[in-house]
Amino acid sequence: MTKSELPSIFNGTVDLGIIGGTGLYNLDCLEPIALLPPMVTPWGITSSPVTISQFVGTDSHFHVAFIARHGVNHEYPPTRVPFRANMAALKNLNCKAVLSFSAVGSLQAHIKPRDFVLPQQIIDRTKGIRQSSYLNDEGLVGHVGFGQPFSEKFAEYIYQFKDSITNPESEEPCHLHYEKDMTVVCMEGPQFSTRAESKMYRMFGGHVINMSVIPEAKLARECELPYQMICMSTDYDAWRDEAEPVTVETVIGNLTNNGRNANLLASKIIVSMAKEIPEFMHSGDGLRGSIRKSISTKPEAMSKETLEKLRYLFPDYW
Ligand SMILES: CSC[C@H]1O[C@H](OP(=O)(O)O)[C@H](O)[C@@H]1O
Numbered sequence: 138m139t140k141s142e143l144p145s146i147f148n149g150t151v152d153l154g155i156i157g158g159t160g161l162y163n164l165d166c167l168e169p170i171a172l173l174p175p176m177v178t179p180w181g182i183t184s185s186p187v188t189i190s191q192f193v194g195t196d197s198h199f200h201v202a203f204i205a206r207h208g209v210n211h212e213y214p215p216t217r218v219p220f221r222a223n224m225a226a227l228k229n230l231n232c233k234a235v236l237s238f239s240a241v242g243s244l245q246a247h248i249k250p251r252d253f254v255l256p257q258q259i260i261d262r263t264k265g266i267r268q269s270s271y272l273n274d275e276g277l278v279g280h281v282g283f284g285q286p287f288s289e290k291f292a293e294y295i296y297q298f299k300d301s302i303t304n305p306e307s308e309e310p311c312h313l314h315y316e317k318d319m320t321v322v323c324m325e326g327p328q329f330s331t332r333a334e335s336k337m338y339r340m341f342g343g344h345v346i347n348m349s350v351i352p353e354a355k356l357a358r359e360c361e362l363p364y365q366m367i368c369m370s371t372d373y374d375a376w377r378d379e380a381e382p383v384t385v386e387t388v389i390g391n392l393t394n395n396g397r398n399a400n401l402l403a404s405k406i407i408v409s410m411a412k413e414i415p416e417f418m419h420s421g422d423g424l425r426g427s428i429r430k431s432i433s434t435k436p437e438a439m440s441k442e443t444l445e446k447l448r449y450l451f452p453d454y455w
Pocket residue numbers: 157158159160206207215238239240241326347348349350385388
């Protein structure tokens with residue numbers, strides 16, 4: 138079936154949301170069964186159509202919703218990605234978890250370009266110019282916990298497939314790095330870091346750097362969605378005095394191999410999830426109900442518009 142022949146509505150269940158980043162506008166391991174036009178949410182329109190898929194060659198009931206973070210033609214710069222619309226759409230479709238892919242620079246010698254990282258912590262160096270909450274309008278006050286910004290259970294689930302990524306062009310294998318304190322720094326961009334900034338992020342304890350985990354991770358948390366980012370290293374950023382600082386050419390040079398590995402890893406994850414949905418997706422990873430407790434404003438004091446927006450995300454709560 139060609140893309141234009143796919144149905145533009147989908148009435149089945151959606152299990153997993155995937156957000157693809159730079160160089161990852163679709164996943165070959167997924168066979169589209171519906172193509173929803175960019176979804177209109179109370180926070181704007183998603184950055185791309187939402188492709189509903191199943192694992193290629195199967196007739197599985199496990200369905201994946203895929204959004205291209207920067208648009209299918211890479212038209213949204215990191216600051217202008219409609220992060221709130223993207224996450225709200227995945228929540229509205231009833232996804233049980235969100236897997237996100239991101240091209241990152243490495244801040245550590247042992248994380249080589251083409252290695253992957255499952256970070257567990259974030260340092261936010263964005264500039265406060267992104268809309269980063271569903272709970273920041275006058276008339277609605279809420280504070281969600283964010284001490285553990287990723288889903289450890291999800292990271293562990295992914296890590297079992299660590300041996301699936303390869304680098305055919307090199308003797309050195311690719312590694313999937315996962316440790317409790319691995320930290321992604323999120324900068325505003327669009328320019329890359331100066332050498333001094335890059336060195337500072339190393340002193341902060343950063344392992345990798347990108348321009349997109351904030352506010353994506355915050356919004357997933359507000360949606361009670363278990364969220365894990367797979368960081369795909371493309372470069373050594375700017376901290377190595379003896380080497381040229383990162384350029385977009387360096388990044389692009391590693392995108393093909395990273396895309397191939399993203400497919401290999403996603404295939405393992407999806408096949409395994411389709412066989413048996415993991416416990417953290419069934420249970421909500423301890424997040425279920427957290428938003429209700431986090432909101433301080435009394436529902437009777439909320440405007441009709443506020444309640445409508447909340448119901449888009451949580452039809453059962455209010
Ligand atoms: C083209 S390099 C900078 C760009 O790459 C990353 O994008 P994404 O996270 O969507 O894969 C990084 O965050 C920057 O937006």
